[in-house]
Amino acid sequence: TSTRLGTPGIKPERQSESEAGFDVNFLDDRIGLEFTYYNKETKDVLLSRNLAPTTGFSTQFDNVGTLLNKGIEILLRATPVKTDEFSWNTTVIANNNKNVISDIGGGSIIGAQYSAINGFSFPVMYERYYARNADGTLLLTPAGLPQNELGTPGAVDPATGSNGAPVRNAAGQPTGSVLRKVIGDPNPQWTGSFINEFRYDKFTLRIQIDGMYKFDLLNYTRRTGTYFGLLANAGKELTGEIKPGTINAQVTIFEEFIERGDFTRLRELSLTYDAGEIAAVGIKSARFTVSGRNLLLLTNYTGYDPEINSGGQGNLTRGADFATVPIPRSISFAMTLGF
16 A cells, blocks of 8 residues: 555646847857856655654655746857967856755755755755853853753744744753744856866867855764764763763764765866877877866865765655765776778
8 A cells, every 4th residue: 555645636837938048259250159047847746755653654745836047147258269279168057056045835845954945945954953151152051061052943034044942941941842944055156167188289188177065964873883883983982082972962963964065076077189080090089088077076075075966856855865876987098090
């Protein structure tokens, strides 16, 4: 028996989009600029809702709201140098996108770590967070350990992303139920590429650098490793570098495992030699290429790779790293011959 309840009258998502842009070229096409502004609205967004166990089912697909994506795309290409023996072509691509979900009945659809909340990006990381003092420092327990924020829960506030107000007892310690709030956004504000191609005589060098910026990741790998004592903190507790009990205290506070995922990656580096005709062996054309992909990654993310997603193609889980295999680094050699 299926655990998913059917939805009578369910409708397909409907999308409408408007775009405006321009292309311009200068100096006999030595410089080109492309600019596009887009505004895309998706109505009757389909999402899976969690149901009360008393219904006899666990989930149900439903039309839940409206999703708006708008942003700009910019492409700048140029040929700074062009002679008979040497040329340099460069391309810069930048994309900025902002999405907001709205019209959700009840204001939100709350998931385990990811949720859809009116007025916020879709999805957002919505979980437990640290109790803090007024100055932003951690509010520790009498034993000196970090702790979850507590208070009186309620509906999610669309202004703050919190489901309640913190409450303190007479000793100044949190009291009440565990609170949750928006603690991260896995949607990058900017993505971009920087591509350069150099040609000299029969050689061609191509370099492509990609990047994603201003987005968050949930490092569930680090959380699991922390919980089972597999990471460095376990040894630090034993040596007294950190207070005993810190690991067990932190593992329930998801804010601890939200990290900025910004990265710059050397996506491709290739060198090609065009040997042309080799008449002595009957070859009309010959080209040799050595190339490498994902050779270098610059990031402050503590996991293996910030360009991952354990949720696959799921639309409610993005930016989750749970023992995800990183993008492989590869080096290849190609030989192309024409007879």
